[in-house]
Amino acid sequence: ILGGYEARPHLKPFMASLQLDGQHVCGGFLVAEQWVLSAAHCTEETGDKLFQVLLGAHSLTEQEPHKRLYRVRAQFPHPGSNKHNNKDDLLLLQLEEKAELNADVQVLPFQREDRDVAPDTVCEVAGWGITSHSGRRPDRLQQVERPVISRDVCNHRTRHDGTITNNMMCTDSRRKDTCKGDSGGPLVCGGVAEGVVTAGSRVCGNYKKPAIYTRLAPYAAWIDGVMASADG
Ligand SMILES: NC(=O)c1cc2c(NC(=O)[C@@]34C[C@@H]5C[C@@H](C[C@@](N)(C5)C3)C4)cccc2[nH]1
Numbered sequence: 001i002l003g004g005y006e007a008r009p010h011l012k013p014f015m016a017s018l019q020l021d022g023q024h025v026c027g028g029f030l031v032a033e034q035w036v037l038s039a040a041h042c043t044e045e046t047g048d049k050l051f052q053v054l055l056g057a058h059s060l061t062e063q064e065p066h067k068r069l070y071r072v073r074a075q076f077p078h079p080g081s082n083k084h085n086n087k088d089d090l091l092l093l094q095l096e097e098k099a100e101l102n103a104d105v106q107v108l109p110f111q112r113e114d115r116d117v118a119p120d121t122v123c124e125v126a127g128w129g130i131t132s133h134s135g136r137r138p139d140r141l142q143q144v145e146r147p148v149i150s151r152d153v154c155n156h157r158t159r160h161d162g163t164i165t166n167n168m169m170c171t172d173s174r175r176k177d178t179c180k181g182d183s184g185g186p187l188v189c190g191g192v193a194e195g196v197v198t199a200g201s202r203v204c205g206n207y208k209k210p211a212i213y214t215r216l217a218p219y220a221a222w223i224d225g226v227m228a229s230a231d232g
Contacts, residue, residue, distance in 0.1 A: 004144030027185030038184030041199030129181030
């Protein structure tokens with residue numbers, strides 16, 4: 001997160017850190033007791049290794065009462081996701097067991113009504129992604145508020161030049177922005193997850209390249225279908 005600030009500890013109890021060998025790679029959030037939602041591109045450099053999912057955390061290193069690392073039983077990237085673009089950039093992770101819910105571990109509902117968030121709506125995004133252009137990695141969860149910008153503005157030829165589909169949305173990226181490692185985290189507007197930070201590498205903090213999110217409403221059926229099928 002660039003230009004943001006340290007979140008109030010454990011006030012975002014839905015936040016997940018997707019880790020490999022103890023290293024934070026991507027964000028995510030608890031979408032059901034045994035399921036975390038993130039971005040498909042987050043598996044780009046993992047080979048066939050499965051993530052571990054840290055829940056209940058504020059600091060990535062310090063001991064905290066409800067912090068717990070969960071093994072992943074299975075990972076389900078959206079079938080439409082591919083490494084050439086940002087389309088269908090969603091990943092569902094089934095935890096080895098149901099997460100133990102408590103003050104620091106809670107599910108976050110996602111938007112099911114397929115209607116664009118109005119431009120200028122201020123949403124918030126949190127993550128353990130880099131906080132400076134030099135690549136400084138924070139130990140504690142950061143957050144920033146960002147206004148939604150219209151798809152037309154985001155698709156202008158000087159911005160993302162027509163690549164933003166109806167299944168994507170954008171926020172202003174002037175100075176305050178998501179960045180490397182924030183991918184997979186939720187864009188929360190009015191207490192509901194409206195989008196997931198895309199994981200394509202993009203320049204951060206430059207107003208000419210707004211942040212891009214995968215909208216969740218268009219994927220409600222896919223999310224419900226995977227969770228129902230795999231839960232048995
Ligand atoms: N979403 C953004 O704003 C944003 C992302 C981003 C980025 N790249 C990533 O964050 C990942 C995401 C996953 C896991 C890791 C390897 C990778 N290939 C796939 C790319 C790191 C690099 C530079 C600027 C960036 N900006």
